[in-house]
Each structure stands twice: as C-alpha cells, then as structure tokens.
Amino acid sequence: MFGLYVGNTSACIAMLKDDEVQVLVNYVGERVTSASVEVLDNERVVGVAAKAGPNNSGNVIIHSKMCLYPEGIAANEIEGYCPVVVEEGHSKYVVDVGSKKIIVTPKEVVEEIFRYLYNIANSASQENGDANAILTVPYHFSQSAKEEFCEAAISSGFNILQVITDPSAAVMAYENLENESLPRKFVVYRVGGSSMEVSVGVITGGMLQILKSVYEPGIGxxxxxxxxxxxxxxxxxxxxxxxxxxxxxxxxxxxxxxxxxxxxxxxxxxxxxxxxxxxxxxxxxxxxxxxxxxxxxxPVLTQLTKPVWEILEDLNMKADDIDKVILCGGSLKIPKLQKYFKDSFPAAEILNSISPDEVIAVGAAKQGSCHIECLNVPHSILNKDIAFLDTSLYYKVKSSNSFDSLIHRHTVLPVTITKTILLEPEDDDDLNAVVEIHTFGGGKSYDLLKEVVVPKKDLAGKITLELSVDAEGAIDCKVCE
Missing domain, CATH: 3.90.640.10 (ATPase, substrate binding domain, subdomain 4)
Structure with a gap:
C-alpha cells in the first residue's frame, strides 16, 4: 500500500508494509523528488536530472500541477523554464526540441511524475501485483481537476483506492483519530514552492472535518x-x-x-x-x-503568515483555541518559520517531527491501513455519506440566564444523549418547569428550537432529558422516567 503526494515543485511516495510506514528513496537516493520534467525528442527526464540540464534550454517544465485548472495557472513564471500557453481556457506547453515543437499538456507532465513514482514503488515492493495507493489532492481542487489528477495516477499504473485532501493526510500522519474522544481543533499550514495553503479543522469522535481552507497562489x-x-x-x-x-x-x-x-x-x-x-x-x-x-x-514571511490569522478571524477563533499545528512543505524547514508558529500558538502542540515535505505522503500511506482488510469488499458497501450536526446545541432552564452545552457541532449523526438538569427553586405560582433547547451558529444570539414543559409535581429538583438527532437533523426530546 502506497501514499502518493505530487505537488507543484516536489513529489513523495511512502509505503505501508507490516504496519510500518517508510518513505521510499528515488534512483539518486533522495526521499523527495523534484516535480520537474525535461522534454526531449524521444525521452522524458524526471526529477533532479531534469533541473540539472542546460541552464537556458527552456524545455524543463515545472509547476504543472497547478495548471490542471485554469484559475491556478502561475502568473509568476520563472525564466529559463518552459512557459505556459493558455488557449480557450486550457493550458499547454509548447516545447522547442531541436528543430521542432512538441505540445505537452499539464496532465501528461503529471503522468510522467506518477510513472516515475510507480517505478520506485515496484522496485521497493518487489511485487508484480496491483500498486494499491491512496492519492492526495489539494483541498481547493475542482472536481474536474481531481478527476484529471486521479486519471494521471491510474494511467501510470497505480490502483487508486481513495482520494483524500492534502490537509487531511497531514493530520493522519500524526493522529490516530479513533483515540480522539474530545473535539480537537487543528491548523494545517503548508508552504509549497509556488503556493501556500492554510486549513483549519476539527477532530470529533474519530471523524475529521476541514472547517475552512484558504489557498494563495503565487506566494510560496x-x-x-x-x-x-x-x-x-x-x-x-x-x-x-x-x-x-x-x-x-x-x-x-x-x-x-x-x-x-x-x-x-x-x-x-x-x-x-x-x-x-x-x-x-x-x-x-x-x-x-x-x-x-x-x-x-x-517581509515575505509576513505575507506567508497573514492568511493564518485571517482564516482564524473568519471562524471566530483565537490562537488559544487551536490544539495542534501541523507544518507541511519544504519551506517549513526554515527555523524562523518554525519559531514563529511556536511563539504564535503557545498553547498548541507544533507537529513537525516528520519532515514537512514528506508528511502528506506519510499520512496517505497510514490511511491505506483502513483499506488493507477491505480490498475485496464491494465499493458500494464502503462508499457511504456521513451526516454531521452543523451547529452546536445548548440548553437552559427558562427561569435561568445561563446556557450549557448539550451536543457539539460536527457530531456524527444520528446521535442520542441523556442529560440530567438540576432545577433551581422557583416561584410557587409557577406550576411547570420549562427547559429550552437552543442552537448557536457563531452569531451573537442563541436561537430557540424547542421547549420541554414538565409539571413540577412530577419532579424532585431535577429533570433527565433524552435528546435524539436523526441523520436528517430532526430533533426529538423527551423526559426520562
């Protein structure tokens, strides 16, 4: 089982074998391969050998991944490398090879990189069977870009079992989701060669959800x-x-x-x-x-870190709300950037023990462990939509002004809980106890959903409620005897 990561400037492959994950080295002994392709007349050269070619040949292609979708084409092309040509919303490369011009699409370039990784996988596994793999894609990729990216991996020889997002893979590299019983908020901060991305998410009850992700091309x-x-x-x-x-x-x-x-x-x-x-x-x-x-x-570091605070502000979060910060991308090896996050998130655990340019591939390989025992199970059984509660639920006794939590946002549905509520002495004229169920979606006020009215003569200073939310989000609340 393999974990695949191909970025704009680098690529990495990790292998899961006997419950251990190892990053595979390429043919020159590097754990990370340059995502560069040199186009020759009858050959394609991938990796460091491509960038080591003539200094002004113009037939070396870089940043091909971001050109899979029109809005991602780099505006800041680097001189000396093959430029991108855009016609009718589609990008391509026109490469001068000797006396002729060769047309190459970004998908073909990405496929060459995947084929290079496939050969590494075959050499490492020493097996001729299917190269089963988990593929990672950027969170911001459109559906068509994801499909093209996945098709390129399949064409190169890989059997893609699952496609997950880069920030999800980064979290999985460090976290055993099954062990997380309490909600944990995290930031995944990635700085690639030609772009950067900040993702904020939460782990609740073994489930991972990305709350928001911001992608910034042209700065990395x-x-x-x-x-x-x-x-x-x-x-x-x-x-x-x-x-x-x-x-x-x-x-x-x-x-x-x-x-x-x-x-x-x-x-x-x-x-x-x-x-x-x-x-x-x-x-x-x-x-x-x-x-x-x-x-x-x-000044560049200031630009690189600005989106972190913008996304937290959009989510009404502060640095102290974050439990973990995961660093991804080769630029995050820079000590000054690492120190910035340690100082900015003093209450959070900074996770960078796995090399930042390998962490996404490692996470993808770890995710492969979920598939090893399920390879012969029909996909229709494994492919299920999971419903989440999209807002937190709170309760209050009508005579009180304080709100207390019932069910956290992002809890997997359906769910049923019981809650014992202590009642304060009220006016004797008040014959009933009223418990209110509210939502709070991040605004300035609570919204009343439901009231539960119980005659006081049936109570002994407390009330036990059973609250159920079905997969459609419908709420039912009743008093337990």
Missing part, C-alpha cells in the same frame, strides 16, 4: 528563493562589476544557486555559494549566513 518558497537570488545578484554586481540579470545563462545559474542555498540554510547556519567559470572565465564564491538571509526574507 519561490518567493523566498527570489529574495536570496536578488541578494546574490547585488553581490555579483558589486564584486564582479557586471549585471548577471542581463545574461540569461548567468541569471539561470544564479537562480539555481539561490534555490540550493535556501535548502542548505534550512539546516545549516551558513553556506558557501560557488559557481565555477560563472562569467568570462571568472569564478563566483560568496559565504551566506542564515541570520543575514532571515533578515532579508522577513
């Missing part, structure tokens, strides 16, 4: 790379007396150096940036410290 790890690139370009101008931005070859080499430096500085306090025969036979060498780069990227 590439923005951090651009800051380092500009810093190095200014250093080249000063020390070598020429502008590297005016030379396409030098510009591309410097950008790749900036990208490499960003990865090194996420784990080391300094790195030495070197390019041999960079310009006119001259070498370029410069030592960059993490503290220097952190000071330069501060």
């Amino acid at each position: 790890g590439d923005a951090l790379t651009a800051v380092i690139f500009e810093y190095l370009a200014q250093d080249v101008k000063m020390r070598m007396q020429f502008n590297p931005l005016e030379n396409s070859r030098c510009r591309m080499k410097l950008y790749k150096l900036a990208e490499h430096s960003k990865h090194i500085l996420s784990t080391n306090s300094l790195t030495t940036c070197c390019l041999e025969t960079f310009y006119n036979g001259m070498d370029y060498c410069h030592t960059v410290t993490r503290s220097r780069i952190e000071s330069l990227i501060s």
Whole structure:
C-alpha cells in the first residue's frame, strides 16, 4: 500500500508494509523528488536530472500541477523554464526540441511524475501485483481537476483506492483519530514552492472535518528563493562589476544557486555559494549566513503568515483555541518559520517531527491501513455519506440566564444523549418547569428550537432529558422516567 503526494515543485511516495510506514528513496537516493520534467525528442527526464540540464534550454517544465485548472495557472513564471500557453481556457506547453515543437499538456507532465513514482514503488515492493495507493489532492481542487489528477495516477499504473485532501493526510500522519474522544481543533499550514495553503479543522469522535481552507497562489518558497537570488545578484554586481540579470545563462545559474542555498540554510547556519567559470572565465564564491538571509526574507514571511490569522478571524477563533499545528512543505524547514508558529500558538502542540515535505505522503500511506482488510469488499458497501450536526446545541432552564452545552457541532449523526438538569427553586405560582433547547451558529444570539414543559409535581429538583438527532437533523426530546 502506497501514499502518493505530487505537488507543484516536489513529489513523495511512502509505503505501508507490516504496519510500518517508510518513505521510499528515488534512483539518486533522495526521499523527495523534484516535480520537474525535461522534454526531449524521444525521452522524458524526471526529477533532479531534469533541473540539472542546460541552464537556458527552456524545455524543463515545472509547476504543472497547478495548471490542471485554469484559475491556478502561475502568473509568476520563472525564466529559463518552459512557459505556459493558455488557449480557450486550457493550458499547454509548447516545447522547442531541436528543430521542432512538441505540445505537452499539464496532465501528461503529471503522468510522467506518477510513472516515475510507480517505478520506485515496484522496485521497493518487489511485487508484480496491483500498486494499491491512496492519492492526495489539494483541498481547493475542482472536481474536474481531481478527476484529471486521479486519471494521471491510474494511467501510470497505480490502483487508486481513495482520494483524500492534502490537509487531511497531514493530520493522519500524526493522529490516530479513533483515540480522539474530545473535539480537537487543528491548523494545517503548508508552504509549497509556488503556493501556500492554510486549513483549519476539527477532530470529533474519530471523524475529521476541514472547517475552512484558504489557498494563495503565487506566494510560496519561490518567493523566498527570489529574495536570496536578488541578494546574490547585488553581490555579483558589486564584486564582479557586471549585471548577471542581463545574461540569461548567468541569471539561470544564479537562480539555481539561490534555490540550493535556501535548502542548505534550512539546516545549516551558513553556506558557501560557488559557481565555477560563472562569467568570462571568472569564478563566483560568496559565504551566506542564515541570520543575514532571515533578515532579508522577513517581509515575505509576513505575507506567508497573514492568511493564518485571517482564516482564524473568519471562524471566530483565537490562537488559544487551536490544539495542534501541523507544518507541511519544504519551506517549513526554515527555523524562523518554525519559531514563529511556536511563539504564535503557545498553547498548541507544533507537529513537525516528520519532515514537512514528506508528511502528506506519510499520512496517505497510514490511511491505506483502513483499506488493507477491505480490498475485496464491494465499493458500494464502503462508499457511504456521513451526516454531521452543523451547529452546536445548548440548553437552559427558562427561569435561568445561563446556557450549557448539550451536543457539539460536527457530531456524527444520528446521535442520542441523556442529560440530567438540576432545577433551581422557583416561584410557587409557577406550576411547570420549562427547559429550552437552543442552537448557536457563531452569531451573537442563541436561537430557540424547542421547549420541554414538565409539571413540577412530577419532579424532585431535577429533570433527565433524552435528546435524539436523526441523520436528517430532526430533533426529538423527551423526559426520562
């Protein structure tokens, strides 16, 4: 059983075997594969080998996943890579290969990446049977984009058993949902290469629900790379007396150096940036410290973290309401970003023990354990819609001004509970005790749903109610004898 994650800039595959999950390495020993494809005349090269090609060839395709849907096409194309062409709402790549042009669609590019992962899976499992897999997709993907993405995985050889969202997979990498009896709120924060996403959800009674997700294209790890690139370009101008931005070859080499430096500085306090025969036979060498780069990227970090607070405000939540924060994406290896979340959510558990660029694939593989014993069960039996309570229920005694909780929002339906309510002494003229059932959907007032009236002569200072909510949301309330 495999867990699959293919992003705009990286891809990862994890395998579940004997109840253990391991991330598989590719053919060059890397646990994470670059989601880059170089288009040649009779060949497609995937991964780091594609990006290591000629510095200004223009036949290397990146960010293909976001081009599966029209509104996701990147506006900030990176020079040196194959540009996107949009015609009648559909995107494609026109690649110059020798003396001819080759038309390639984003789906074909994604399929090449999945085929690369499929070969890794076959080598690791040493089996010729079906490569059963759980596939992750972005929460914001349209239905048509999900279908294209899934079709690409199936065409490459995988047998897709389930499609789950990226934030759900991230939670599953850390959480055993069956052990969560009390509601737990979480934030999944992902920074990819060309986009970022913030999702807020809740785990209740073994069920996981995403309350809201915000996707921001055009701002991600590439923005951090651009800051380092500009810093190095200014250093080249000063020390070598020429502008590297005016030379396409030098510009591309410097950008790749900036990208490499960003990865090194996420784990080391300094790195030495070197390019041999960079310009006119001259070498370029410069030592960059993490503290220097952190000071330069501060404005970008502010942009990256702003959506977190916007989504919490929309949900009427505060940082103290969050129990867990899960960090995803290679950029979350940056110590300054990790420290930001530790300081901003002091009451929450910051989950980053699994490498941020592997966590989604690991979660997908863990989800596969639910399917191993069910592979021969008809899909019609497993595929069931589950109803949730869409608002919390509260009660109050009519003579009181205080509200108390009955059933939490997002509880799986149908549900039945009993509640014993203590009654306060009332006026002797009041012959009945009245208990009110209210909803509260996040506004400023409670809404009355139902009243339960019980003659006082039948009571002994307390009342026990049985409240039931069926799968359609209909409420029934009665007094227990």
